[in-house]
Amino acid sequence: MNDYQAPADLLKGKVILITGAGDGIGAQAARTYAKHGATCILLGRTVSKLEAVYDDIVNAENVGSAGNAEPAPEPAIVPLDIKGATPSHYQQMTQTIIDQFGKLDGVLHNASVLGHLSSFKDIEQQEWLDVMQTNVNGTVFLTQALIPALEKADNASVIFTTSSVGRKGRAFWGTYAVSKFATEGVMQTLADEYQNKSLRFNCINPGGTRTNMRAQAFPAENPDTLKTPADIMPMYLYLMGNDSIDVNGQSLDCQPKR
Template identity: 60%
Template sequence: MFDYQIKDNCLSNKNILITGAGDGIGRQAALTYAKLGATVILLGKTVKKLEAVYDEIMALGAPEPAIIPLDLKGATKQNYVDMAATIAEQVGQLDGALLNASMLGELNPFTQIHEQIWQDVMQVNVTSQFLLAQALIPTMLNAKNASLVFTSSGVGNKGRAFWGAYSISKFATEGMMQVIADEYDSSTLRCNAINPGATETKMRASAYPAEDKSKLASPEDIMPLYVYLMSDDSIGETGKTLKAQ
C-alpha cells in the first residue's frame, strides 16, 4: 500500500466534496475524511445510500456532512454551477474534491462498443468531471491550499483489449488532470489523480465476477493515499497519477 502514516485530525476544518460517496471507495473516503475532522459533502445519485453514510458519520461524532443528490449521467452544466454556488454560499471555501464516481460500461471488442454505452461512459467519466471541475475550481481557489483529485485506473495510461470506452475515458481523465495542474501550477490549487488498483468494489466485481475477492484490497486498505492527497502533507504535489497500492 501507499506508505503514508495518517495523523489524527489531519483534515480538521477542511471542507471536502466526494462524488460517488454512497458506496465503495467513495463511501470509505467520506467516512475516513470525517473521522479525521473534515466536513464532507456527499454527492451521489442514490439518496438512500447517501443518507446511510450520513448516519454512519453522525454516529462517529464527526462534523455533520451535507448531501447532494445528483446523477452525473443526467446532470447539466447549470446543475454544477448551482451546486458550486450553494457550496460557496454555505461553507465559503472548498478545500478538497475527490472526483471518484465512474461508470464501467461494457467490456467488449472495440468494434462492438455500443454508441449509447460509449456516450454514457464519456458523460459520467469525462464530461461530468470537466463540468464539475470547471464549477468547483473558483471556490477551491478561496481555500488556503486546495486539492482536486481525479480517479484513474491501470487502463488509463496503457490501453487494454476489451476495456474500450472505460480505458479511453481514463486516458482523458489523466489528460484533464495534467492540464489543470499545469494551468494552476503557481496557485494554491494542486491537482492529481489516484489509481486505486485492484480493490473490492461492485465495479470490480462486475468486471471480474469469478475473481477471488479475498485477494483484493478493501477500500479501507487504500485510504492512506486518499488522505495524503487531501492533507497539507501533499502541498506542492501536483500533476501526478499516484498508485494507492
Template identity: 70%
Template sequence: MNDYQAPVGLLADKVILVTGAGAGIGAEAARQYAALGATCILLGRTVAKLETVYDEIVASGAPEPAIIPLDMKGATPAHYTDMARTIEEQFGRLDGVLHNASVLGNLSAFEDIPDDEWLEVMQINVNATAFMTQKLLPVLRQADKPSVIFTTSSVGRKGRAFWGTYSVSKFATEGMMQVLASEYENRAIRFNCINPGGTRTSMRASAFPAEDPMTLKTPADIMPLYLYLMGKDSLDVTGQTFDCQPK
C-alpha cells in the same frame, strides 16, 4: 505514501466534496476524511446510500456532512453552476474534491461498443467531471491550499483490449488532471490522480465476476494515499499519478 499515517485532526475544518460517496471507495474516503475533522459533502445518485454514509459519520461523532443527490448521467453544466453556488453560500469555500464516481460500461471489442454506452461512460467519467471541476474552481480558489484528486486506472495509461470505453475515459481523466496541474502550477490548487488498483468493490466484481473478492484489498486498505493527497503533507505535490497498489 501508501504507508502514510495521517495525524489526528489532519483535515480539521476542511470542506471536502466526494463524488460517488454512497458506496465503495467514495464512502470509505468520506468516512475517513470526516474522522480526521473534515465536513464532507456527499454526492451520489442514490439517496438511501448517501443517507447511510451520513448516518455513519454522524454516529461516529465526526462533523455533520451534507448530501447532494445528483445523477451525473443527466446533469448539465447548469446543475454544476448551481451546486457550486450553493457550496459557496453554505461553506464559503471548498478545500478538496475527490472525483471518485465512475462507470465501467461493458467489456467488448471496440467495434462492438454500443453508441449509447459510449456516450454514457464519457458523460459520467469525462464530461460531468470536467464541468463539475470547471464550475467549482472559483469556490476552490476561496480556500487556502485546496486539493483535487481524480480517479484513474492502469488502463488509462496503457490501453487494453476490450476495455475501450472505460480505458479512453481514463486517458481523458489523466489528461484533464495534467492540463489543470499545468495551468495552476504556480498557484495554490493542486491536482493529482489516484489509481486504486484491484479493490473489493462492485465495479471490480462486474469486471471480473469469477474473481474471489477476498483476495483483494478493501477500500479501507488503500486509504493512506487518499489521506496523504488531501492533507497538508502533499502541498507541493501536483500533476502526478499515484498507484495505491504499485507492482
C-alpha cells in the same frame, strides 16, 4: 505514501466534496475524511446510500488532536446523477457551497461507470456516450464549476480517479480505458495551468479493490484476495491533506505492485 500515517486532525476545518460517495471507495473516503476532521459533501445518485454514509459519519466518534473523543462534523448530502446533470446544476451547487461554507478545500472525483467489456468494433454508441458523460464530461463540467469555490481555500486539492488501463490501453476495455486516458489528460492540463498556485490536481489509481465495479469486471475473481477500500485510504488522506501541498500533476498508485 501508501503507508502514510495521517494525523488525527489532518483535515480539521476542511470542506471536501466526494462524488460517488454512496458506495465503495467513495463511501469509505467520506468516512475516513470525516474521521480526520473534514466536513464532507456527499454527492451521489442514490439517496438511501448517501443517507447510510451520513449516518455512519454522525454516529462515529473521532479522536481529536488532544486525544479526546469528539463528534465528526455533520456532512451534507447532494443527490445528483452526473450522467444527467448539466453545467447549470453544477454552478448552482457551487454557489450553495460558497454560501453555506465559504470555500471548498478538496474534491475527490470518485464516481465512474465501467460499461461493458467488449471488442472495440462492438461498442454501442449509446454506451460510449453514457460512459463518457459520467467519466469525462460530467467530471470536467463539475470541476469547472467548482474552481471558484476551490480558489477561496488557502490550499485546495482535487483528486481524480484513474486506472492502469488509462495509461496503457488494454484489449476489450475500450470505452472505460479511453475515458481514463481523458481523465489523466484533464488532470495534467489543470495541474500545469495551476502550477505554483494554491490549487493542485492529481490522480489516484486505486488498483484492484473489493468494489462492485471490480466484481462487474472480474466476476470469477475471489474478492477475498483483494484489498478493501479501507486498506487503500492512506494515499487518499495524503493527497487531500497539506502534507502533499507540493505534489501536483502526479498519477499515483495505491497498489504499485498489482
